[in-house]
Amino acid sequence: MDEHAQEEKKLGFFAKLKAGLDKTRKNIMGGVDAVLGGFTKIDEDLFEDLEEALIMADIGVQTTMTIVENLRKRVKREHATDPSLIKGMLADEITAILSDGIQEEESLPNPSVMLVIGVNGVGKTTTIGKLASRYKAEGRSVLLAAADTFRAAAIDQLEVWGQRSNIEVIKQGENSDPAAVVYDAVHAARSQNCDLLICDTAGRLHNKKNLMEELRKIAKVIEREHPNAHKEVYLVLDATTGQNALQQAKVFQEVADITGIILTKLDGTAKGGIVVAIKSELQIPVRYIGVGESIQDLQKFDAREFARALFGD
Template identity: 60%
Template sequence: MGFFEKLKNGLAKTRKGITEKIEQVLVSFGKIDDELFDELEEILIAADVGIGTTMKITDNLRKKVREGKITNASEIKNLLKEELTRLMETEDSGLKLDTVPSVILIVGVNGVGKTTSIGKLANYYKNMGKKVILAAGDTFRAAAIDQLRIWANRVGVEMISHSEGSDPAAVIFDAVQAAKARRANLLICDTAGRLHTKKNLMEELKKIYRVIEKELPGADVETLLVLDATTGQNAVAQARTFSESTNVSGIILTKLDGTAKGGIVIAVKSELDIPVRFIGIGESIDDLQPFDPREFIEALFS
């Protein structure tokens, strides 16, 4: 199965969620009026796009409708597609991981799928020919280290770990030294899930980030925030707070295969301009795909 095919399948539910309803609305409304916009708004809100972003999108649509003097309701779909694509596009060309070693730091709240995503990421970069080392930075949750070790063995990469309950920054320190000594291309660091409202735990994250910056000056470091696609508006608060402590440069959106919606990505991009880098669309090891905004929107509407 090709990438596009797989993405389309993975997004089938999402597509069903959004586009079918939009089609329904467009069929039932011949002309563009306030009621139509109300319905469109409701559809976006039901997809977790959030009321603020939704209003922004529909306001823009209204403006375009006025300016373009569009009278046919079915033309709205293309306009909406354009609007969403424009919103999701980024200027850069993806993650920057050129230095040896470079680092990916994985952060997020509890239960979003950080460890699983790391397993998939390690596989992705190993297949690209990179030498990958994992750092078991979740020293808090019971058996988190064992969980990552199983992934490391499955993928066939090395893992640096301390015992449960030890200082995560110390694990990262050792992992950085190991990555330098073994000339690894990429160090992927796991961290314990933490609610962004816990000040002390966010401080701990800052410390981890400082260790990486101090031990690898000038290295490419990407912090990826893992977001659960079923999460509602709180995802924006998560993205904002995690950015404050670790300079989040991208998002991994997980569990997109399970939910009928995925609108929170649009809200996060719109509010904070943090791009989605990968999406998790299944349970198996290669079900992590790079995020392509254009294809994402295309697949959403095709």
């Protein structure tokens, strides 16, 4: 692909991202503009109203308090008095959170095994299908494991994705032991010298203890049967659930060693501010974001691009 085509593609991605974040941008900036428009000077009342507006925009309580505290300090330091200056400062703060220690590129050496976890309904199986197709397009050999044996639909759905991308799916019947499916898949991956094995898993959060046991058992199987493989655990969250996604992530953090987060359905929601809260409170890198239905709409998360799309240049 020549440079021009690459630039076109990048612009296309950015335009999609910007369009996808439209509702979120209006939600955050609309609230902020409304607050700033009501004040002629910067005072404590302004900060309190701003705090409320950010919390309402799903930035998260903890994160909001940190942001507003930093704004107070900066206003003092720069002797700022004009409320309109706050907007740029806020953009700086959020950009800083998003690009905090700009995350290292996703590194998936061959061979790798990726466990994908998340509650039902967040778009987990679809996301796995898109990821698999993406990695395959990059030239990797990919294998899928249908270890969400709790729902027959999940197994069927994964098979449809597998057929679409011509990727083999290792499965057993409904309600079979997920660890047994992973065992079969790991052996298939090893015998085929496969670069990447992606495992779908059941996400039953109300049953935390069982989930913990199940994930531990799966991890043990991978460790024992494929000791040289690099391991990743990606958590899929639905951005439309806002604060609930943050709570889910905290619970999953207790049961699994999460190495990356994938946020789906960002395009349909005004709650995209949750990305800021997740990045700030969990200290887990956001790896991918979904800004639409098609395979191309699962994008690699780029903190600077995200901030730029959010605040516009």
